[in-house]
Amino acid sequence: MRKVIFGGANSLDNFIARPDGTVDWLLSSKDVQEIMKETWKTIDTIVMGRKTYEIAERMGAGGGHSGIKTYVFSRTITKPNTKKVIFVNDDAAAFVRRLKHETEGQDICVMGGGVLAKSLFEADLIDEIGFNIHPVLLGSGIPLFHEMSRQIDLKLKECRQLSKGCVYLTYKVKHA
Amino acid sequence: MRKVIFGGANSLDNFIARPDGTVDWLLSSKDVQEIMKETWKTIDTIVMGRKTYEIAERMGAGGGHSGIKTYVFSRTITKPNTKKVIFVNDDAAAFVRRLKHETEGQDICVMGGGVLAKSLFEADLIDEIGFNIHPVLLGSGIPLFHEMSRQIDLKLKECRQLSKGCVYLTYKVKHA
Numbered sequence: 340m341r342k343v344i345f346g347g348a349n350s351l352d353n354f355i356a357r358p359d360g361t362v363d364w365l366l367s368s369k370d371v372q373e374i375m376k377e378t379w380k381t382i383d384t385i386v387m388g389r390k391t392y393e394i395a396e397r398m399g400a401g402g403g404h405s406g407i408k409t410y411v412f413s414r415t416i417t418k419p420n421t422k423k424v425i426f427v428n429d430d431a432a433a434f435v436r437r438l439k440h441e442t443e444g445q446d447i448c449v450m451g452g453g454v455l456a457k458s459l460f461e462a463d464l465i466d467e468i469g470f471n472i473h474p475v476l477l478g479s480g481i482p483l484f485h486e487m488s489r490q491i492d493l494k495l496k497e498c499r500q501l502s503k504g505c506v507y508l509t510y511k512v513k514h515a
Numbered sequence: 516m517r518k519v520i521f522g523g524a525n526s527l528d529n530f531i532a533r534p535d536g537t538v539d540w541l542l543s544s545k546d547v548q549e550i551m552k553e554t555w556k557t558i559d560t561i562v563m564g565r566k567t568y569e570i571a572e573r574m575g576a577g578g579g580h581s582g583i584k585t586y587v588f589s590r591t592i593t594k595p596n597t598k599k600v601i602f603v604n605d606d607a608a609a610f611v612r613r614l615k616h617e618t619e620g621q622d623i624c625v626m627g628g629g630v631l632a633k634s635l636f637e638a639d640l641i642d643e644i645g646f647n648i649h650p651v652l653l654g655s656g657i658p659l660f661h662e663m664s665r666q667i668d669l670k671l672k673e674c675r676q677l678s679k680g681c682v683y684l685t686y687k688v689k690h691a
């Protein structure tokens with residue numbers, strides 16, 4: 340079965356971007372690049388919501404990534420699919436459940452803010468999460484986590500101090 | 516000058532209690548007890564808001580702690596002061612600024628949810644923060660951080676893995 344992973348970089352107050360989607364506060368370092376390189380090796384599919392797609396598009400990454408299939412969930416986008424980016428006008432949880440259980444492939448990465456992640460957490464589809472917690476309180480922005488209808492128990496997998504004051508935490512989700 | 520510290524235990528999605536104030540999800544361990552013991556040695560003053568006070572009262576800690584002076588900020592509580600608990604009908608930031616700069620003593624601990632901490636962060640009065648991040652997404656509850664009018668930059672001081680999957684992070688606040 341393919342694993343569904345959710346993660347990224349966040350501020351200590353759990354924002355993944357400023358209110359306008361900018362991430363100028365992100366700190367890069369060799370260890371972060373190494374983690375990202377290792378993560379890219381394990382995934383061949385990205386799922387994201389419309390808002391994240393629009394931010395990716397503004398940042399010039401709307402065309403997708405080579406070797407990766409990106410599914411964008413939206414009821415409103417009417418753009419044609421490409422080889423790398425497929426628009427899905429369907430229930431995200433049902434779609435990801437099918438991807439996870441009925442298709443072959445590498446891991447599936449949930450990208451972006453918490454709206455999509457919330458529905459996937461609630462449907463108990465996320466297997467692992469990993470965050471690079473940055474040493475900043477942004478004060479406002481796009482939240483990593485939204486309110487959820489139930490508690491998700493986690494098991495700490497890794498706690499690693501990175502350079503520049505970042506902390507990398509990974510957890511396995513204890514399935515309901 | 517006395518340091519103002521803010522901290523406690525939180526869920527990975529940054530709640531400090533369930534919506535009703537309960538903290539049944541907190542994990543205790545020897546290392547947590549050791550950290551709390553060391554922290555209590557460095558403080559002689561606690562400041563908190565009305566909501567935190569009401570939760571402390573319900574938990575039987577409304578009478579304060581021996582050797583500690585507790586200031587409760589409220590415009591509405593009409594209870595008489597005691598030796599240990601003093602009700603302050605005044606601007607919290609101005610009061611804490613005076614405590615910090617014009618009085619002698621040990622460190623001052625900000626307790627509870629983010630409403631009071633928000634105003635103290637915005638007034639640049641908090642010097643250090645420390646959190647015991649628990650391996651759980653509560654989904655809803657009393658938030659640790661509220662939206663703030665400005666960004667607060669931090670410097671990681673300590674990153675320590677505790678038992679039971681908890682992670683203890685402490686930061687110094689970079690003053691504006």
